[in-house]
Amino acid sequence: MNTVVTxxxxxxxxxxxxxxxxxxxxxxxxxxxxxxxxxSNPTGTTFAVDGKIDSTxxxxxxxxxxxxxxSWKASTTKPTDKDFEYGMIRGYVxxxxxxxxxxxxxxxxKTFTENVKGSFGGVGMNVGMRDxxxxxxxxxxxxxxxxxxxxxxxxxAKVNGTSTIxxxxxxxxxxxxxxxxxxxxxxxxxxxxxxxxxxxxxxxxIKIPTIDTETKDxxxxxxxxxxxxxxxxxxxxxxNKFLESKVNRLVIDVRGNPGGYLDASVSMASFFLPQGALVxxxxxxxxxxxxxxxxxxxxxxxxxxxVVVLVDGGSASASEILAGALKDHGVAKVVGVKTFGKGxxxxxxxxxxxxxxxxxxxxWYTPAGVSISLHGITxxxxxxxxxxxxxxxxxxxxxxxxxxxxxxxxMK
Numbered sequence: 001m002n003t004v005v006t007x008x009x010x011x012x013x014x015x016x017x018x019x020x021x022x023x024x025x026x027x028x029x030x031x032x033x034x035x036x037x038x039x040s041n042p043t044g045t046t047f048a049v050d051g052k053i054d055s056t057x058x059x060x061x062x063x064x065x066x067x068x069x070x071s072w073k074a075s076t077t078k079p080t081d082k083d084f085e086y087g088m089i090r091g092y093v094x095x096x097x098x099x100x101x102x103x104x105x106x107x108x109x110k111t112f113t114e115n116v117k118g119s120f121g122g123v124g125m126n127v128g129m130r131d132x133x134x135x136x137x138x139x140x141x142x143x144x145x146x147x148x149x150x151x152x153x154x155x156x157a158k159v160n161g162t163s164t165i166x167x168x169x170x171x172x173x174x175x176x177x178x179x180x181x182x183x184x185x186x187x188x189x190x191x192x193x194x195x196x197x198x199x200x201x202x203x204x205x206i207k208i209p210t211i212d213t214e215t216k217d218x219x220x221x222x223x224x225x226x227x228x229x230x231x232x233x234x235x236x237x238x239x240n241k242f243l244e245s246k247v248n249r250l251v252i253d254v255r256g257n258p259g260g261y262l263d264a265s266v267s268m269a270s271f272f273l274p275q276g277a278l279v280x281x282x283x284x285x286x287x288x289x290x291x292x293x294x295x296x297x298x299x300x301x302x303x304x305x306x307v308v309v310l311v312d313g314g315s316a317s318a319s320e321i322l323a324g325a326l327k328d329h330g331v332a333k334v335v336g337v338k339t340f341g342k343g344x345x346x347x348x349x350x351x352x353x354x355x356x357x358x359x360x361x362x363x364w365y366t367p368a369g370v371s372i373s374l375h376g377i378t379x380x381x382x383x384x385x386x387x388x389x390x391x392x393x394x395x396x397x398x399x400x401x402x403x404x405x406x407x408x409x410x411m412k
Contacts, residue, residue, distance in 0.1 A: 100344055126139075127169050136154040150199060183203070213242075258314065279321065336382070337385075345364070
């Protein structure tokens, strides 16, 4: 059986424009051959060379269901043999307990591919799995989700009244996305809340921003929202504006940034690190073959500039690579709260029947050897966001950004 492999590193899921792809370079057109185990074990399960699994227990369960099962829904359609096959495969994959390794039947795989390629109706937020729950990593800037009151850290309990218990983040995305202009009701448990809240949001076509810049209190701020293919060029243009501003204090804000192409994060780190400096180590496969991604050593930035990277719990994947590299090499301080901790690489294997397997194949480590998946990036200076502090005009103060500016101005 021939299969098509797509390698990607994106951790998070955009409930709005695209999901599953940002965070990587992409390799299309490779092929692999299916391989299987042979032999048996004491449980009565035999793994045959032809890929079939002969399980005594499975046979007994199937026989019992065939003889006894009746549905309490009159309209229930009996599952086909193919439905049972996909269900068994899904259970086999879920036994790995890796939220990023997911088997997708043809319909789900087709939706996944469509989401990666184009825009559709969504609410504009990044979601992922944490402790078995569907969690909002961050709403996108000015998105319907943000305007409706969705918060980073929200647990999504239901979508249109349907529980999310036991489903994958990919499935949750499919429940939330839909026709532009149509509402979707998301039941969330806000951080530290005791009761859930129903939030109804009208789906829109979501366009993900990349970079904004501003000068605030004598500090140049680059707000970076993703690591797309065009991000390095836009980042370079932002750095040129920074040089033209004649200030030497810089804050790189990657709060709520779910990641993007690996090459983009390495390229951006190359503006600050000397040629050959380690940006991130990638340990691949079961033998953990190490591949080191190193700085290209771009020149042009003055040596006396001071840099802070501003992070939060929505900073993930490529954001963590950039923050970790600059922190470990001592060229920047990290301010904010601990990042999400998504430091793994997925590969997409497409099968002939239209189904697909998204499988984790590698892990990321910072230059100091910190596992991003296990530990995330711990800030040098903690700064917790608040929605209660207002200025003299009654406008809410971005206390995290304010702290980052204080820190970078105090650096010597």
